[in-house]
Amino acid sequence: MILPHAFDYAGTAVFAVSAVLAAGRKQLDLLGAVIIALVTSTGGGTLRDLLLNRTPFWFTDTGYLVTILVVACTTVLVLRWRHPSERLLEIADAVGVALFSISGARIAEAAGLPGLIVVVLATITGTFGGLLRDVLCNEIPLLLRPGTIYGVVVIAGATLYVVLQSLGVSRDIAALAGMLLIASLRMVAIARNISLPALRIREPGRGDD
Amino acid sequence: MILPHAFDYAGTAVFAVSAVLAAGRKQLDLLGAVIIALVTSTGGGTLRDLLLNRTPFWFTDTGYLVTILVVACTTVLVLRWRHPSERLLEIADAVGVALFSISGARIAEAAGLPGLIVVVLATITGTFGGLLRDVLCNEIPLLLRPGTIYGVVVIAGATLYVVLQSLGVSRDIAALAGMLLIASLRMVAIARNISLPALRIREPGRGDD
Amino acid sequence: MILPHAFDYAGTAVFAVSAVLAAGRKQLDLLGAVIIALVTSTGGGTLRDLLLNRTPFWFTDTGYLVTILVVACTTVLVLRWRHPSERLLEIADAVGVALFSISGARIAEAAGLPGLIVVVLATITGTFGGLLRDVLCNEIPLLLRPGTIYGVVVIAGATLYVVLQSLGVSRDIAALAGMLLIASLRMVAIARNISLPALRIREPGRGDD
Numbered sequence: 258m259i260l261p262h263a264f265d266y267a268g269t270a271v272f273a274v275s276a277v278l279a280a281g282r283k284q285l286d287l288l289g290a291v292i293i294a295l296v297t298s299t300g301g302g303t304l305r306d307l308l309l310n311r312t313p314f315w316f317t318d319t320g321y322l323v324t325i326l327v328v329a330c331t332t333v334l335v336l337r338w339r340h341p342s343e344r345l346l347e348i349a350d351a352v353g354v355a356l357f358s359i360s361g362a363r364i365a366e367a368a369g370l371p372g373l374i375v376v377v378l379a380t381i382t383g384t385f386g387g388l389l390r391d392v393l394c395n396e397i398p399l400l401l402r403p404g405t406i407y408g409v410v411v412i413a414g415a416t417l418y419v420v421l422q423s424l425g426v427s428r429d430i431a432a433l434a435g436m437l438l439i440a441s442l443r444m445v446a447i448a449r450n451i452s453l454p455a456l457r458i459r460e461p462g463r464g465d466d
Numbered sequence: 467m468i469l470p471h472a473f474d475y476a477g478t479a480v481f482a483v484s485a486v487l488a489a490g491r492k493q494l495d496l497l498g499a500v501i502i503a504l505v506t507s508t509g510g511g512t513l514r515d516l517l518l519n520r521t522p523f524w525f526t527d528t529g530y531l532v533t534i535l536v537v538a539c540t541t542v543l544v545l546r547w548r549h550p551s552e553r554l555l556e557i558a559d560a561v562g563v564a565l566f567s568i569s570g571a572r573i574a575e576a577a578g579l580p581g582l583i584v585v586v587l588a589t590i591t592g593t594f595g596g597l598l599r600d601v602l603c604n605e606i607p608l609l610l611r612p613g614t615i616y617g618v619v620v621i622a623g624a625t626l627y628v629v630l631q632s633l634g635v636s637r638d639i640a641a642l643a644g645m646l647l648i649a650s651l652r653m654v655a656i657a658r659n660i661s662l663p664a665l666r667i668r669e670p671g672r673g674d675d
Numbered sequence: 676m677i678l679p680h681a682f683d684y685a686g687t688a689v690f691a692v693s694a695v696l697a698a699g700r701k702q703l704d705l706l707g708a709v710i711i712a713l714v715t716s717t718g719g720g721t722l723r724d725l726l727l728n729r730t731p732f733w734f735t736d737t738g739y740l741v742t743i744l745v746v747a748c749t750t751v752l753v754l755r756w757r758h759p760s761e762r763l764l765e766i767a768d769a770v771g772v773a774l775f776s777i778s779g780a781r782i783a784e785a786a787g788l789p790g791l792i793v794v795v796l797a798t799i800t801g802t803f804g805g806l807l808r809d810v811l812c813n814e815i816p817l818l819l820r821p822g823t824i825y826g827v828v829v830i831a832g833a834t835l836y837v838v839l840q841s842l843g844v845s846r847d848i849a850a851l852a853g854m855l856l857i858a859s860l861r862m863v864a865i866a867r868n869i870s871l872p873a874l875r876i877r878e879p880g881r882g883d884d
Contacts, residue, residue, distance in 0.1 A: 285819060
C-alpha cells in the first residue's frame with residue numbers, strides 16, 4: 258500500500274515547516290534554518306532506525322532530503338511576507354507528530370516487537386525530531402514543558418493503534434484512528450490551552466523533612 | 467549467574483528515582499518526570515548497545531521499562547509527602563552510576579574489546595543517562611560541573627575492574643570491587659565536598675599573549 | 676594509501692585542542708576538558724559510523740583515544756602559560772572540520788551511497804563533534820550561530836569533492852581540493868568577519884497577519 262509512504266512525506270514536510278518557523282523566531286540564517294529542518298524532520302525516524310538496526314530511512318530514498326530542502330526554502334521565502342504565529346508552529350508540529358508516531362509504530366510492529374516497545378518507539382519517532390529542534394533553538398522542549406498535553410497524547414494514539422489491531426481491526430483503519438486521535442487531541446489542547454498539573458513538591462523549610 | 471541482572475535492575479530503579487527528583491526540582495509534570503526517568507535509566511545502556519551494534523537491552527526484556535514506570539510513579543507519590551534533598555539525588559545517582567558502569571564494563575569485555583575501550587564504554591554506560599537527565603533539565607551536567615569528583619571516580623572503578631581481572635581475580639569479585647570503589651568514593655566526595663581544581667587560565671590582558 | 680589515516684589523526688588532534696580551549700573558557704576542570712576533547716574529536720565520526728552501521732572507528736584503533744588524551748593534557752599544560760584567543764579556537768576548528776568532512780565523504784562514498792547522502796554524511800562527520808562541544812559548553816553552536824559562514828563552507832567542500840570525482844579527477848586530488856576549500860574559506864570568513872544575512876522575519880504587530 259502506498260499510503261504509509263505518503264504519510265511519511267507529509268510528516269517530513271510539516272516538520273520542516275515547523276523547524277523553519279522555530280528557527281525564524283530565533284533569527285537564525287537560511288542555512289541554520291535548513292539544518293534545523295533536516296534535524297527535525299529526520300531525527301525521530303533516524304533514532305528509531307538506529308535502535309532497530311535498520312538503514313536510516315533517508316539513505317535509501319533521497320526524496321526525503323529533497324523534500325526537506327524544497328519545503329524549508331519555500332517556507333523561508335513565505336516568512337518574508339508573513340509573520341509566523343506561535344499557533345501555526347504548534348499546529349504544524351501536531352500534524353507532524355501524528356503522522357510520524359503511527360509510522361514509527363508500524364515499523365516497530367513489522368520488526369515483531371511487543372506492544373509496550375511499539376508504543377515507546379512510536380513516541381520516539383514522533384517526538385525526538387521536535388525535541389532536537391527545541392534543544393538546538395535553546396528552548397525548553399515542547400515535549401517536557403510543564404503542563405503541556407503532548408507526550409500523553411502520542412502515547413494514547415500509539416496505544417489505540419496497538420489495541421485496535423489486537424481487537425481485529427485492520428492495520429490501515431487502526432493507523433488512521435491513531436493519527437486522528439493524536440492530531441485532534443493536540444489541536445483541542447492547543448485551542449483550549451488545557452494542561453496537566455505540574456509535579457507538586459513541598460518547598461524546603463515548609464516540610465517536616 | 468543471576469547477579470548481573472539484579473544489579474542492572476537495581477541501577478535502573480535508582481536512576482529512575484534520581485530522574486524524578488531532578489524533574490521535581492524543575493516543576494515538570496508527571497509525564498515529563500516519567501519521560502526523564504525513561505531517558506536517564508536507559509540512556510547509558512542504549513548508547514553502549516548502539517556502539518556495540520547490540521539490540522538495545524530494553525527491547526529484549528520489557529521488565530526494565532515496567533520497572534522504570536512503577537518506580538517513577540511511586541517516587542512521584544512519595545514526593546507529595548517529603549521534599550527531596552539535593553543530597554538524596556546525589557546518593558541515588560552515585561549508586562546508579564556504580565551499578566551501571568561495571569555492568570557496561572562486563573558487556574564491553576564480553577565483546578572482546580581492549581581494556582582502554584572497556585573503561586570508556588563503562589564510563590559511557592554509567593554516565594550518559596545522567597548527562598541526558600541534566601541536559602533535559604537544563605542543568606550543567608554533574609559529570610562536567612567544575613571541580614566535581616565524578617568522571618574520575620567512574621574511570622577509577624572501571625580501571626580497577628579491568629586490572630584486578632588481569633591479575634587473576636575472578637570476574638565477580640572484580641565487579642564487586644569496582645562497584646564499591648565507585649559508590650564509596652562518590653559518597654565520600656559528596657559528604658566532604660571534595661573537588662578538583664578548575665582548569666586555570668590566564669586572564670586576557672594579564673598574559674604576555 | 677596512508678594519507679587518509681594521517682589526516683584523521685591530524686583532525687583528531689586539532690579538534691582535541693579546540694575542545695580544551697573551549698573548556699578552558701568555561702573554567703572546567705582537567706577531567707571535564709578531557710571528556711569534552713573525547714566527545715568533540717570522536718562525535719562526528721561516531722555518528723557517521725552508527726548511521727553506516729560500521730564499528731566506531733576508535734574501537735578498532737585505540738591510537739585515536741591515546742592521541743586525544745595526550746594532546747588534551749599537553750594543551751592543558753600549555754594553557755597555564757598562555758591565554759587562548761577566540762581566534763586560535765576558530766582556526767583549530769577550521770582545520771579539524773576540513774580534515775574530518777572529507778574523511779567522512781570518503782567513507783560514505785566507499786559505502787556506495789549517492790552524492791547527496793555523501794555530502795550530508797561529510798557535513799555530519801565534520802560538524803557534529805563541534806556541535807556537541809558547544810552544546811556541552813552551553814554555547815550557541817558555531818554551526819548555527821546566525822550569520823556565521825560555517826555549514827555552507829563544509830557543504831561546498833564536500834560537493835567539490837563529489838563533483839571533481841564525477842569529472843574524472845582522482846580521489847586523492849579531489850580530497851585535497853575539498854579540504855583546502857573548506858579550510859581556506861573558513862579562514863577568510865574568520866579573518867574578514869564575513870557573515871550571511873539572518874533570517875528576516877516580520878515583527879508581530881507590524882505585519883498584516
